[in-house]
Amino acid sequence: MSISTPVSFEFFPPKTEEGREKLLTTHATLSEQTPEFFSVTYGAGGSTQERTINTVIELNNKGICTAPHISCIGASQEKITELLDLYKANGIKRVVALRGDLPSGMGATNGDFHYASDLVAFIREQYQDQFHIEVAAYPEMHPQAVDFNTDLRNFMTKVNAGASSAITQYFYNPDAYSFFVDQVRRAGSNIDIVPGIMPITNYTNLVRFSDGCGAEIPRWIKRKLEAYRDDVKGLQAFGADVVADLCRHLIDRGAPALHFYSMNQSEPTLNILDRLS
Ligand SMILES: Cc1cc2nc3c(=O)[nH]c(=O)nc-3n(C[C@H](O)[C@H](O)[C@H](O)COP(=O)(O)OP(=O)(O)OC[C@H]3O[C@@H](n4cnc5c(N)ncnc54)[C@H](O)[C@@H]3O)c2cc1C
Known part of the structure; x- marks a missing residue:
């Protein structure tokens, strides 16, 4: 069932022993x-x-390389060093370097890092090339971004600080990805920008997540999903068709790999890969 385009899969850390077994x-x-x-x-x-x-x-x-996400907001240099030393000692060679968001209620921070670019620069300074550093990219703009060009400039700061490659926030409009990649190339970088792919399995969750992270669900997809609301199987089959089609467009447009937000489940991702193969 494998496809020739490289893939990677994202998990969240399970809360319970049962969640760990499932993962x-x-x-x-x-x-x-x-x-x-x-x-x-x-x-x-x-x-x-x-x-x-x-x-x-x-x-x-x-046996397969596993990359921790590391968010730096609110953290001290000592804390980040301790974490990276621990990962290094355990054979970890790849990290996803993020600013992150402070939990609601936590105010301004005394941490040593303000943006992901500070973390990337710190890792490069302290660990040189010992880690492959992934950063986040936002083809539809980061939700707090002032405007597209400022967000792009801020992305380029992360790249120039030493990022090795980028993974995007999920999106359902391939034009947003192509435009973003094109702008990064014009800004002088050939960095790999890997689309983040979110399988569609649940209408309510998708709308909630998308509102929070600034991903746009095209109107035609939203309307179709609304119509499927109580038909879970129908919604998931439609979702897999839509997302497989998106992946095909992205591969045709030169996406170097696909990164799946698996939500700790194999089936939704495999349904998409199955359609692609
Ligand atoms: C692939 C991926 C994985 C993620 N994994 C996690 C996770 O594991 N845990 C988690 O909590 N969150 C995660 N997130 C969400 C992420 O933490 C949030 O989107 C967060 O708000 C921004 O993190 P960042 O690393 O993109 O920040 P940054 O790149 O620092 O950007 C954040 C905002 O600040 C602006 N900015 C950047 N630099 C400057 C500057 N010098 N001056 C002024 N403004 C600036 C940017 O334009 C942007 O609006 C992930 C997102 C993606 C796409």
Whole structure:
């Protein structure tokens, strides 16, 4: 069922032993796709950090490279150094470097880092080329961005600080991706920009996530999903068709790889890969 375009899969750290068992099953199933790497998200402000560390080390020990997400907002240089030293000692060679968001209620921070570019620069200064550094990209703009050009300039600051490649926020409009990549090329960088792919499995969750992260759901997709609301199987089959089609467009337009937001489930991602192969 594999496709020739490289793939990677993102997980979140499970909260319970049952969640951990489920994740190990998902990990084993998705490993059959021979992904380039897995990644595990990280909660800013301390909420899931220990769980991320444990999950990353456990999965990396199974043989396929696993990249921890590291958010720097509110963190001290000592804390980040401690974390990176721990990852280095455990054979981790790839990280996803993020600013992150402070949990609501946490005000301005005394941390040593303000933006992801500060974290990228710090990692490069302290660890040179020991880590492949992924950064986040936003073809439809970061939700707090003032405007597209400012956001692009800020993205280029991360690239110039030493990012190795980028993974995008998910989107359903391939033109947004092509335009963003084109602007980055014009700004002088050949960095790989890998589309983040969000399978569609649940209308309400998708709308909620998308509102929060600034991803636009095209009107025709939204209307179709609304019509499927109680027909879960129909919605998921339509969602897989739509997202597989998006992936095909992206591959045709030169996407170097696809990064799937798996939500710790194998089936929605495999439904898309199946349609692609
Ligand atoms: C692939 C991916 C994975 C993610 N994983 C996680 C995760 O594991 N945990 C988590 O909490 N969140 C995660 N996020 C969400 C991310 O943390 C948020 O989107 C966060 O708000 C921004 O993080 P960033 O690294 O993109 O920040 P930055 O690149 O620092 O950008 C944040 C904002 O600041 C602006 N900016 C940047 N530099 C400057 C500057 N010098 N001056 C003024 N403005 C500036 C940018 O334009 C942007 O609006 C992920 C997002 C993506 C796309």
